[in-house]
Amino acid sequence: xxxxxxxxxxxxxxxxxxxxxxxxxxxxxxxxxxxxxxxxxxxxxxxxxxxxxxxxxxxxxxxxxxxxxxxxxxxxxxx
Amino acid sequence: xxxxxxxxxxxxxxxxxxxxxxxxxxxxxxxxxxxxxxxxxxxxxxxxxxxxxxxxxxxxxxxxxxxxxxxxxxxxxxxxxxxxxxxxxxxxxxxxxxxxxxxxxxxxxxxxxxxxxxxxxxxxxxxxxxxxxxxxxxxxxxxxxxxxxxxxxxxxxxxxxxxxxxxxxxxxxxxxxxxxxxxxxxxxxxxxxxxxxxxxxxxxxxxxxxxxxxxxxxxxxxxxxxxxxxxxxxxxxxxxxxxxxxxxxxxxxxxxxxxxxxxxxxxxxxxxxxxxxxxxxxxxxxxxxxxxxxxxxxxxxxxxxxxxxxxxxxxxxxxxxxxxxxxxxxxxxxxxxxxxxxxxxxxxxxxxxxxxxxxxxxxxxxxxxxxxxxxxxxxxxxxxxxxxxxxxxxxxxxxxxxxxxxxxxxxxxxxxxxxxxxxxxxxxxxxxxxxxxxxxxxxxxxxxxxxxxxxxxxxxxxxxxxxxxxxxxxxxxxxxxxxxxxxxxxxxxxxxxxxxxxxxxxxxxxxxx
Numbered sequence: 001x002x003x004x005x006x007x008x009x010x011x012x013x014x015x016x017x018x019x020x021x022x023x024x025x026x027x028x029x030x031x032x033x034x035x036x037x038x039x040x041x042x043x044x045x046x047x048x049x050x051x052x053x054x055x056x057x058x059x060x061x062x063x064x065x066x067x068x069x070x071x072x073x074x075x076x077x078x079x
Numbered sequence: 080x081x082x083x084x085x086x087x088x089x090x091x092x093x094x095x096x097x098x099x100x101x102x103x104x105x106x107x108x109x110x111x112x113x114x115x116x117x118x119x120x121x122x123x124x125x126x127x128x129x130x131x132x133x134x135x136x137x138x139x140x141x142x143x144x145x146x147x148x149x150x151x152x153x154x155x156x157x158x159x160x161x162x163x164x165x166x167x168x169x170x171x172x173x174x175x176x177x178x179x180x181x182x183x184x185x186x187x188x189x190x191x192x193x194x195x196x197x198x199x200x201x202x203x204x205x206x207x208x209x210x211x212x213x214x215x216x217x218x219x220x221x222x223x224x225x226x227x228x229x230x231x232x233x234x235x236x237x238x239x240x241x242x243x244x245x246x247x248x249x250x251x252x253x254x255x256x257x258x259x260x261x262x263x264x265x266x267x268x269x270x271x272x273x274x275x276x277x278x279x280x281x282x283x284x285x286x287x288x289x290x291x292x293x294x295x296x297x298x299x300x301x302x303x304x305x306x307x308x309x310x311x312x313x314x315x316x317x318x319x320x321x322x323x324x325x326x327x328x329x330x331x332x333x334x335x336x337x338x339x340x341x342x343x344x345x346x347x348x349x350x351x352x353x354x355x356x357x358x359x360x361x362x363x364x365x366x367x368x369x370x371x372x373x374x375x376x377x378x379x380x381x382x383x384x385x386x387x388x389x390x391x392x393x394x395x396x397x398x399x400x401x402x403x404x405x406x407x408x409x410x411x412x413x414x415x416x417x418x419x420x421x422x423x424x425x426x427x428x429x430x431x432x433x434x435x436x437x438x439x440x441x442x443x444x445x446x447x448x449x450x451x452x453x454x455x456x457x458x459x460x461x462x463x464x465x466x467x468x469x470x471x472x473x474x475x476x477x478x479x480x481x482x483x484x485x486x487x488x489x490x491x492x493x494x495x496x497x498x499x500x501x502x503x504x505x506x507x508x509x510x511x512x513x514x515x516x517x518x519x520x521x522x523x524x525x526x527x528x529x530x531x532x533x534x535x536x537x538x539x540x541x542x543x544x545x546x547x548x549x550x551x552x553x554x555x556x557x558x559x560x561x562x563x564x565x566x567x568x569x570x571x572x573x574x575x576x577x578x579x580x581x582x583x584x585x586x587x588x589x590x591x592x
Contacts, residue, residue, distance in 0.1 A: 036335065053340065059313070
């Protein structure tokens with residue numbers, strides 16, 4: 001997953017505000033996206049990594065901004 | 080008596096017990112009582128109403144108690160409400176005082192500007208924001224705790240709760256101390272609640288169900304465990320990490336936990352009591368939650384704000400139940416002690432056993448009606464043919480059980496919908512959408528379709544710019560009523576009868592995949 005594909009997904013599919021979306025913008029804790037969008041994001045991440053997210057990985061540390069999402073995907077990504 | 084005396088009994092019994100866990104700090108019953116008494120002194124003894132700006136903080140919780148100690152009714156104002164809506168509520172309620180926590184200070188400053196409201200605070204941060212706004216601010220920390228506490232009668236108002244109104248004007252539901260006492264007296268024996276219990280606090284103060292979070296815990300001397308922002312986003316993790324023993328939420332919150340994979344079997348072994356209310360409970364959520372919390376009694380409870388918190392309940396019995404659940408929805412069960420139910424047709428006549436009709440409720444939990452709206456009150460608080468009593472027509476469609484079976488919930492008779500548990504009149508949102516888009520063609524579709532509930536609202540308008548429309552709506556409506564998405568259509572699809580073709584609009588959404 002590249003930064004560009006993630007950004008396009010967050011804006012185009014989840015409705016993130018393009019004028020405020022930075023690498024470190026808090027997506028959920030900052031209120032830009034509601035909690036049900038986190039479920040959609042999980043599905044998107046699972047499509048990229050090819051495996052189900054472990055319940056212990058479903059945290060704001062992994063999901064709350066673009067930097068941490070990309071780092072998580074890189075860690076869990078296909079070999 | 081008065082609902083706050085439930086708290087005072089626990090203060091007398093165990094002042095060192097923890098009443099509130101909030102922001103990593105513990106507040107004992109004695110400490111919370113002390114803060115509430117200072118706030119009561121600042122509010123001043125006498126009838127009237129006190130607004131509460133803020134939620135899920137020590138100041139706002141003590142504010143609720145302090146307002147009641149002083150003899151006032153409390154009116155919660157949601158921190159997310161647009162200024163105009165909050166200002167209208169405060170004006171209609173005629174509040175004489177307002178308790179403001181740190182998070183809501185900026186909002187309160189704007190809403191209360193130019194009013195004579197006594198603004199009560201108990202922190203330096205709130206003081207700084209509100210003093211700057213030219214309001215008359217009283218710092219409760221400067222005052223001695225109030226010695227005496229109000230002893231209101233059953234007809235005295237305890238709180239005033241605003242709900243969405245189909246005409247575009249929020250309805251103020253007046254709840255009395257007698258209504259709340261009737262609820263707690265009927266409901267508490269259903270569950271074996273204890274001083275060692277740790278209660279969830281997932282409901283916001285503006286929600287009547289929040290009354291259970293606070294006063295059920297306070298009745299037994301238990302602890303209210305306040306979630307932080309991150310925990311609200313991950314409610315299953317909140318329950319596990321905080322070792323909650325009592326969970327109370329709308330089913331949507333449980334659905335979120337389920338879809339976040341937080342409801343693995345035995346993931347929540349500490350839970351003893353699990354209650355759902357506020358919208359239709361689907362069988363899959365009840366099943367998943369029971370598996371995650373195998374020790375817990377799981378109950379679906381039901382009740383509109385107009386009939387104080389909850390008035391019917393159905394205990395989920397794993398394995399035995401799914402086939403008894405019409406439409407995949409757990410029944411709302413049988414009435415609580417002292418609640419009368421009747422399933423009626425349009426004329427108010429009882430339908431036959433096994434037939435569908437509108438649920439009507441009577442008993443001591445039925446509230447006096449809406450604030451300054453006799454016409455709306457008379458429309459839904461009615462007498463029924465052939466039976467005595469004052470009945471509330473809920474607008475909920477149910478199936479009258481055969482014999483002593485549980486009442487099945489079938490959905491709404493009108494356009495009211497629960498958006499993630501928030502009660503919303505679709506007509507109110509459509510009215511606002513028409514106004515801001517300056518077009519006559521505006522339709523709201525709850526999405527995805529379900530029995531009286533949805534995750535989000537999607538707006539359709541014939542023309543305009545989506546971002547501008549959403550921004551304009553956010554200045555008029557609480558955030559949970561603002562459509563998640565605005566779709567622009569060339570023209571609104573119509574059925575052969577000339578009505579908006581909602582199925583065609585739904586097909587547009589499905590097409591997106």
